[in-house]
Amino acid sequence: MLGPWTFYTRKLRKIESDILSGNWYSDLLLEDFEDLLPSGEMSETEPYVRNAAVEIAVDSDTSSDVVIVEELSQVSNSRIDRVLRPRTSLNAFHLRCFSPPPSTSKVYRSRKMTLDQQLVWWTLAFFVVAASAEANDGDYVWMTDPQTHERYQVLRSSYDRDKAFFLGESTLSDRFSHAYLDALANQCNAVTGPPSVFEFLNHTSIAVAEFCLNPEIYPYSFEIYLRLFETIRWGPYTIAALVAVLFTVARYLCTKLFLKTKVGRRFTTEHSQKKAMTPLWNTISYTFLFSVETGTLLNCGYNDFVYPLCIFKDIHFKPGYFDDPIPWQYRWLYMFQIGFYAHSFYAALRLDVRRKDTSVLLIHHVLTIALLSFSFFAKFHRVGLLVLFLHDISDVILELGKFFIAVRSKYPEYANRLEHIANCLFAAFVLTWFYLRIYLFPTKVIYGTTWGVYLTHLDREAYFFLFFNTMLTTLYLLHIYWSYFIVVMLCKIAIGRMPKIEDERDFDSDTSSNGVCKPAIANGARKKEKLP
Known part of the structure; x- marks a missing residue:
């Protein structure tokens, strides 16, 4: 029955x-x-x-x-x-x-749920709402891509909004000669090496003058940013939030396992445990993220890395541009990155050792999440992959060297050997820093987002050119600023003013996790931490 x-x-x-x-x-x-x-x-x-x-x-x-x-x-x-x-x-x-x-409602009795059950149900409800927000229910119309001449479907609401952002008739034939346009097309399709300093500055200035100083041809519209804001969905942020929770749980388990090892038992105070666990966990996390970036680059973005001028050849504005799905490899890469920096924001407040630049680090994490979100919803994920790939390998080497520096103080019998390993890692960090962030970043990324856009988007829509390249240039200027301190540290090591590599951002080892110094003098002598 x-x-x-x-x-x-x-x-x-x-x-x-x-x-x-x-x-x-x-x-x-x-x-x-x-x-x-x-x-x-x-x-x-x-x-x-x-x-x-x-x-x-x-x-x-x-x-x-x-x-x-x-x-x-x-x-x-x-x-x-x-x-x-x-x-x-x-x-x-x-x-x-x-x-x-209705006839049997008295059979069902309400039962008060526990806090854990409420949390589970609210999480499921949040997933349901996020999934429903991701759905594109509505009236579709057929469109023809003006560049590829392919037929595709687009929401009528997106078509009504996006058609207002199209530029007028092309005036290339009036402003440029056919020989010049043919030379640009051949340069985009040809295999070229990295530009020289003069070529980089010359081509970048030409692109900036074309797209930023011709408002009658390339109008700067704030409406396009409102349109971009409308496309933001909570579904990706829901996944990123779960990734952040998984990172936090994984760090907790990793900390428990590390403190049970022979090396971990040497760290007896909470401050020393945090000082060792923070670089160790960052090394594991950045290694995982760099592995995902490398796999995505080899499977999807290898041509973008070799031929950066051709990245925007297939990226052009059309009705329904913001509705195009992102390939799942890029999508998961961004979810891992946003989730990791959300976890890092929480870790900087509650889990990491307190530093002098903690507030700056928190601002960095917020800006990183904002930049990742912009490139994700603006469909610049191919450029974002190159930026992430050129950055994270340096962080892996840096955090591993900081871990050996933290272990060095607990193993005085191996201090010289650990110091040698830390010096080698620091040298590798300096090489990767200057090669990837100072040399390849402008020649691969900034050159592709300026001169590459010039080669492929003359008299076409390039609304995010100024904003996106301003962010990338600011990031590069920060790299140059940090490179100054790296050079200063190298000079101090070379002349013997810094016999050991130390992280000067840390508070004193006797400083508590909340930044308040503990009493360090007793009976006229400084207290020393005893080795087990």
Whole structure:
């Protein structure tokens, strides 16, 4: 014998299958509703069901779910409204099946959930809402790509919004000669090496003058940024939040395992444990992220790394540009990156050792999440992959060297050997820093986002040119600023003013995690931490 819950579920699915299969005749709908509702209520709902069936049959574009609920919403019976109304919001999850039948509602008793159960259900509800927000339900129209001449579908709402951002007729033939345009096309398709300093500065200045100093040809519109803001969805941030939680849990487990090892047992105070665990965890995290970046680069972005001038050859604005899905490899890479920096923000406040530049580090994490979000929703993920790939390997080497420096103080018998390893890692860090961030970053990334856009987007839409290249140039200037301190440290080591490599951003080793110095003098002598 079927229970009332199962009976209602099957009958409602039967009604839905009749609607979806085209059986919209009023008699069939009335028969289904007559089995579903008590006999005393059928006379009240009959005219509304017939009106809904007639309207659906006449207009094939009308949503059957919405029509039936709108017709039946005029019925004052609360039980009908409770059973049918959820179909308009999340019908894919059949929430109507979880409403108890009206005649047996007394069987179902409310039970107070614990805090953990509430947390689980609220998390699931957040996922459901995020998933529904990701869905693109609406009217679609067919479009022809003006560059590739391919047919594709786009939401009518996106078409109505995006068509206002298209530029007018091209004036290339009036402003440039055919020989010059042919030379630009050949340069984009040819295999070229890294530019010289003169070529880089000359070509970059030409691109900036073209796209930033010609407002009558390339108007700077703030509406495009509002359009970009409208495309932001909570689904990716939900996944990134879960990734941040997983990073935090993994760090907790890694800390427990490390403190049980022979090396970890040497760190007896909370401050020393944090000072060792922070670079160790960062080494593991950056190694994982760099592995994901390398795999994505080899599978999807190798041509972008070799031929950076051709990145924007296939990226052009069109109706529905912001609705195009991002390949899953890039999508997961961005979710890992945003989740890691969200975890790092929390770790800088609660888990890491307190530093003199903690506030600057927090600002850095917030800006990094903002830049990653912009490149993700603006569909600049191919450029973002190159930026991440050129950055993270230096961080792996740096954090590993900081870990050996932290271990050095706990192993005086191996201090010289650990010092030698730390020096070698610092030398490798300096080489990768100057080669990847000072040399390859401008020649691969900035050159591609300036001169590469000039080669492929003359008289075409390039709305984010100024904003995006300003951010990249600011990042490069920060690299030069930090390089100054690296050079100063190298000079101090060379002349013997810094015999050991130390992180000067740390507070004193006797400083507590909240930054307050502990008393360090007792009986006229400084307290020393005893080795186990």
